Every structure is written in structure tokens, then in C-alpha cells.
Amino acid sequence: MAWVRRPAPTNGEESENGVGQETRTNNIEIMSTEEILKQFPAEHNNMLGILHALQDNNPRNYLNSKDLKAAAAYLNTSLSHVYGVATYYSMFSVRPRGENIIRICNSPVCHVEGSVNIIDELKKELFIGLGETTEDGLFTIELTECLGQCHRAPVMMINENIYGNLSKEKILSILNKYKNNHSG
Amino acid sequence: MAEERRITLINYGKIDPESISDYISAGGYKAAEKALSCKPFDIIEEMSKSSLRGRGGAGFSTGLKKKFTSEACTLCEQKYLVCNADEGEPGTFKDRIIMENDPHRLIEGMIIAAYAIGASKAYIYIRGEYYKSIKRLGKAIHDARQEGFLGSNIFGSSFSTDIEIRLGAGSYLCGEELTMLESLEGKRGYPRIKPPFPAGKGLHGFPTLINNVETLATVPVVIEKGADWYTGMGTEDSPGTKIFTISGDIKKPGFYELELGLTLRELIYDFAGGMKEGVDLKAVLIGGAAGTFVDETVLDTPMGFDTLKEKGAVLGSGAVMVLGHNKSIPGMTQSILEFFEHESCGKCVPCRVGMTQLVRLISSVNENGTGHKNILDEMLTEAEFMAKTSLCPLGQSPVLPLKSLKRYFAGHF
Numbered sequence: 334m335a336w337v338r339r340p341a342p343t344n345g346e347e348s349e350n351g352v353g354q355e356t357r358t359n360n361i362e363i364m365s366t367e368e369i370l371k372q373f374p375a376e377h378n379n380m381l382g383i384l385h386a387l388q389d390n391n392p393r394n395y396l397n398s399k400d401l402k403a404a405a406a407y408l409n410t411s412l413s414h415v416y417g418v419a420t421y422y423s424m425f426s427v428r429p430r431g432e433n434i435i436r437i438c439n440s441p442v443c444h445v446e447g448s449v450n451i452i453d454e455l456k457k458e459l460f461i462g463l464g465e466t467t468e469d470g471l472f473t474i475e476l477t478e479c480l481g482q483c484h485r486a487p488v489m490m491i492n493e494n495i496y497g498n499l500s501k502e503k504i505l506s507i508l509n510k511y512k513n514n515h516s517g
Numbered sequence: 518m519a520e521e522r523r524i525t526l527i528n529y530g531k532i533d534p535e536s537i538s539d540y541i542s543a544g545g546y547k548a549a550e551k552a553l554s555c556k557p558f559d560i561i562e563e564m565s566k567s568s569l570r571g572r573g574g575a576g577f578s579t580g581l582k583k584k585f586t587s588e589a590c591t592l593c594e595q596k597y598l599v600c601n602a603d604e605g606e607p608g609t610f611k612d613r614i615i616m617e618n619d620p621h622r623l624i625e626g627m628i629i630a631a632y633a634i635g636a637s638k639a640y641i642y643i644r645g646e647y648y649k650s651i652k653r654l655g656k657a658i659h660d661a662r663q664e665g666f667l668g669s670n671i672f673g674s675s676f677s678t679d680i681e682i683r684l685g686a687g688s689y690l691c692g693e694e695l696t697m698l699e700s701l702e703g704k705r706g707y708p709r710i711k712p713p714f715p716a717g718k719g720l721h722g723f724p725t726l727i728n729n730v731e732t733l734a735t736v737p738v739v740i741e742k743g744a745d746w747y748t749g750m751g752t753e754d755s756p757g758t759k760i761f762t763i764s765g766d767i768k769k770p771g772f773y774e775l776e777l778g779l780t781l782r783e784l785i786y787d788f789a790g791g792m793k794e795g796v797d798l799k800a801v802l803i804g805g806a807a808g809t810f811v812d813e814t815v816l817d818t819p820m821g822f823d824t825l826k827e828k829g830a831v832l833g834s835g836a837v838m839v840l841g842h843n844k845s846i847p848g849m850t851q852s853i854l855e856f857f858e859h860e861s862c863g864k865c866v867p868c869r870v871g872m873t874q875l876v877r878l879i880s881s882v883n884e885n886g887t888g889h890k891n892i893l894d895e896m897l898t899e900a901e902f903m904a905k906t907s908l909c910p911l912g913q914s915p916v917l918p919l920k921s922l923k924r925y926f927a928g929h930f
Contacts, residue, residue, distance in 0.1 A: 376703075377704075378640075378683060381645075381684055381686050382683060384686070414704075417705055418703065418704065421706060421862075422688055423686070424646070424686040436646070439852075440607035440806070440852075440856055441608070441802070441806055441849060441852045441853050441856060442765065444849075444852040445840065445848075445852070477646060477687065478687065478860070479608070481604055481605075481609065481647070482610065483607070483608050483609075483762065484610070484762070484770035484772075486764060493648040
């Protein structure tokens with residue numbers, strides 16, 4: 334398979350009666366840009382896969398200019414083209430982000446189930462707005478399109494873990510687990 | 518009371534999704550073997566006879582799509598099959614259920630479809646957030662290769678094909694087929710002008726068949742049991758089953774695979790447990806954000822692509838969102854329009870500017886309680902203009918919910 338992903342956590346989905354295991358996904362050994370690139374055939378249809386792999390390899394979850402330049406050279410295209418692609422898709426960032434990316438859904442189903450309150454709670458708890466990163470570099474909050482978990486809306490995702498039926502209380506306990514995970 | 522009829526989801530909960538031997542023991546890959554012993558033309562004929570309609574939302578005939586791609590050229594050096602797994606329509610999660618629970622069924626369907634049109638290469642374009650589906654499909658493809666179901670001379674025939682996964686990265690628009698091709702070619706997700714259609718000129722300029730996950734995962738059972746068996750289910754214009762995903766103010770939200778032709782009332786009250794305690798039904802949004810609102814007068818209409826059309830509604834992706842009496846219709850409309858505004862790529866000016874205008878208009882309703890008398894008409898005029906002047910279905914989307922609001926909920930604005 335010509336794409337790589339940081340290893341999935343052992344429990345990627347919240348179980349019926351509890352919260353999934355908070356495994357930080359970016360604590361694996363960091364590979365060199367060249368090592369990542371050579372896993373992909375140098376074809377343009379691998380562009381998004383390459384950008385995902387490079388970003389996943391970065392502890393701050395973003396595409397730095399060195400990586401973008403290397404990808405452009407590898408695919409024999411211009412830096413502006415690669416930059417254009419990287420800035421079009423909402424999963425990519427060209428600025429450093431938090432270690433843990435919170436993606437919260439505000440699509441119509443989650444919206445009617447009160448996702449706005451959840452977003453407010455996250456902002457209040459982390460002292461940041463949407464698209465911003467906490468000072469300690471632990472969290473970034475972003476909006477996402479529908480996560481396909483509408484039967485347990487409102488829903489959010491932290492890294493690869495999905496959390497549904499969110500409430501203010503639940504948000505606090507989830508965030509605490511990630512904070513403890515970091516300090517522990 | 519009608520019963521759930523699991524055809525596409527027949528293995529759900531019965532097999533280990535990560536075990537190819539489980540899938541084979543459950544009769545898996547038999548349909549692919551049968552298909553590869555027939556002529557490609559016969560497969561296309563069988564699919565046409567089954568009248569299977571695309572399950573992504575548009576409801577186009579699967580057989581015809583295959584036929585067009587197959588006949589696009591006889592001597593071209595390459596044809597592609599692309600599986601659209603960029604599920605992002607709000608309220609929809611049927612494809613995720615298939616990919617997470619029975620990934621081999623999708624792969625088997627893709628082998629048959631690739632054989633029917635003569636595609637030596639196939640891609641699954643899947644959204645980047647679907648980690649579990651990506652992992653399961655990755656393993657399934659690997660195992661299928663090991664077993665010789667993918668690669669050269671499959672089942673001892675002269676046919677060879679292979680499947681690769683390509684990831685999306687958070688763009689709703691890339692679920693639109695031509696935009697998906699742009700993304701697959703490593704570009705920004707901007708729509709293409711059509712024609713040419715993908716069947717003639719698709720990925721890298723070659724004929725390309727693009728099918729939804731649910732459509733492809735239904736192909737094996739049609740080939741295995743035959744078109745006559747398949748058309749015995751559902752209705753004349755919409756045969757077979759459909760996976761409905763239902764959410765909102767009902768007791769048992771989730772997914773249900775049901776024969777088409779059942780009514781909304783059956784879906785809501787017999788399967789989804791009825792309305793939540795103390796909540797009355799106000800509206801149902803069918804087909805996701807780019808879908809249509811209906812009220813209780815449509816509860817007894819059999820659900821099919823054409824029967825719903827007569828009521829000014831669409832079946833779409835099969836998403837059903839139930840809204841109780843305490844939910845605001847203009848509030849929901851605003852959420853939908855803001856969603857479109859956010860997802861508009863900006864290539865077509867009428868869509869980019871129009872979405873902002875629509876959000877401005879609906880916001881005025883919500884801020885003042887009610888808007889001026891003609892606000893819905895004003896929004897419809899704008900939306901119709903956008904629909905006529907935008908390249909892709911995103912610009913054509915707002916007109917659907919707005920028209921249905923005019924028909925069923927005009928008094929709420």
C-alpha cells in the first residue's frame with residue numbers, strides 16, 4: 334500500500350458504555366521526508382496521500398515549507414501548485430497546530446442536537462477560538478464536515494478517536510484524559 | 518409490520534470484517550468468480566435488467582453507466598473504475614457501515630464492475646476522516662491480493678485488475694464525481710465543465726466509471742442471484758433495498774436496510790421506535806442537506822426515486838432527519854445554507870456570492886423572528902439563478918430544500 338498513516342489507536346471508536354482509549358498518535362519515530370516520499374510512486378494521483386503522510390509525520394500536525402518543497406520536487410511540479418493543494422483541503426495546515434486536533438461537527442444534524450453549545454464549551458475550556466491552538470500546544474479546535482456518526486450527535490473527533498452524544502460534562506472528562514495523558 | 522431486509526448488509530455482525538476467510542465461508546467471492554466466467558456484455562445486461570439505481574444520491578441507472586463506459590472506446594489503452602467513498606452528505610453514514618463491517622463485499626463488487634467495463638485499474642476515493650474504514654479496506658485489499666482475487670489473471674481468466682486507496686482531505690465538494698477526479702489527479706477540488714462526462718473522458722482523460730460504495734456493494738448479490746430475483750424486491754421504478762440512515766428526534770436512530778417502497782411512517786414508527794417521548798413530528802428532511810423537507814402529509818407515500826419526486830421530495834442518499842415540534846425550521850434552513858456557504862469552492866461566482874446572499878437572507882428571518890413576506894421567494898429566485906449558472910451540483914443544491922420549504926413550510930417564514 335502506497336500510503337502511510339500513523340498507527341491507529343487500539344480503540345479507535347468510543348464503545349457503547351465508555352470513552353475510547355486516548356492514544357496519542359504522533360509519538361512514533363519521526364521519519365525523514367525522503368523516506369516518506371520514496372514510499373509513493375512519483376505520480377500526481379499520490380499528491381494527497383503524500384501530503385497526509387508528511388503532515389502525519391510532523392509532531393505539530395502541519396506541512397512545513399521544507400516538506401512542501403520536497404513534495405513539489407518529488408512530483409516534478411511547482412511549489413505554488415503543491416501549496417495551492419495543501420491550502421485547499423481543510424485537513425491540511427501550513428501552520429503549526431496542536432498535538433491533538435479536535436474536529437467538531439456543526440453540520441445540520443449535530444447543529445440541531447446542540448453542537449453550538451459544545452463548541453462554546455470547548456472554546457471556554459481551552460481559551461481559544463475555532464482554528465486556534467492552545468498556548469501549551471496541546472489542542473487545536475477545527476470544524477469538520479459531517480463525520481457520519483449522526484445517530485449519536487453531537488459528535489467530535491480528537492485525532493482518530495470519535496466521541497458521540499456529547500454534553501458539557503462529557504467534554505471536560507474527555508479533555509482531561511488528553512491532558513493527563515500528556516503529563517503522564 | 519414490514520421487516521428489515523439485509524441484502525447488502527447481509528454479513529453485518531455475522532463475520533469478522535478483517536477476516537477474508539470469514540467472508541469466503543459466507544459465500545464471498547463466488548459472484549466474482551461467476552461474473553468472470555461470463556462475457557462482460559452479459560454482466561452489463563444483467564445489471565441493466567436489475568434496474569439498480571445509483572445509491573449515491575442521483576439515482577442514475579447503474580447498468581447504463583456501465584454501458585456508456587464500456588462502449589466509450591474499444592481500443593483505448595486504459596479505463597478506470599473509481600469507487601466514490603467520499604461520504605459527506607450530512608445525515609448519511611451507510612457507506613461507512615458497509616466499509617467498516619463488510620469491506621470485502623465492496624471489493625468483490627469492484628472486481629465485477631471493473632471486469633464489466635474492462636478497467637485494469639481501480640481506485641477507492643475515501644474521505645480522510647474515515648480512519649476505521651481506511652484501515653479495514655487496506656487490510657481487505659491486501660488479503661484479496663494474497664488470495665489472488667486482485668492482480669493478474671483473476672480466477673484463471675485473462676482479466677487483471679487492482680485496487681488502490683486514495684485519501685480525501687476534508688472537502689465535501691470532492692464527493693461530486695468530476696471534482697473527485699480533479700482531486701484524484703492531485704489538484705485542488707474544483708469542478709470540471711461537463712460534458713465530457715467521465716464515461717467518455719474521466720480520470721487522466723480516460724473512460725471512467727464512478728460508482729458509490731453502496732451501489733458497488735450491491736453488485737455481487739445481483740450477479741449471484743440474478744436480476745429477476747433483485748427486481749422482486751422494492752417497487753417497479755426503484756427495485757431492491759436501500760440503506761436508510763435515520764437521526765434526530767426519534768427513539769432509535771441508526772441504519773436500516775429496507776425494501777424500497779416502504780413509507781416514511783413505517784421507517785419512523787416501526788423501525789426507528791417512533792418519536793421521542795413528548796415530542797411531536799414537525800418535519801422530516803430526506804436526502805441530507807441537499808435534500809428536501811416534507812411534513813406529515815408525506816408520511817404514507819411509498820419511498821422510491823420517482824414517487825418521492827411527485828411529492829417534491831428526493832430520496833437522495835437515504836438520509837432521514839426527523840425534526841420535532843420544538844425545532845425551528847428557519848434555524849435548520851440557516852444551518853443548511855451556512856454549510857453550503859462554507860463548502861462552496863468559489864470557482865463559480867454565482868455559487869460563491871449566492872451562498873453568502875442566501876445566508877444573509879435567512880439570517881434576517883432568524884434575527885427578526887419572521888422575515889418580510891416574500892423572503893422565501895427571494896431566496897428561491899437567487900437559488901434558481903445559482904442552479905442555472907453553477908458548474909457542479911453544489912450550486913444546484915440550495916434550490917431543492919428551498920422549493921420543498923415553499924411547498925410545505927411557507928408559513929414558517
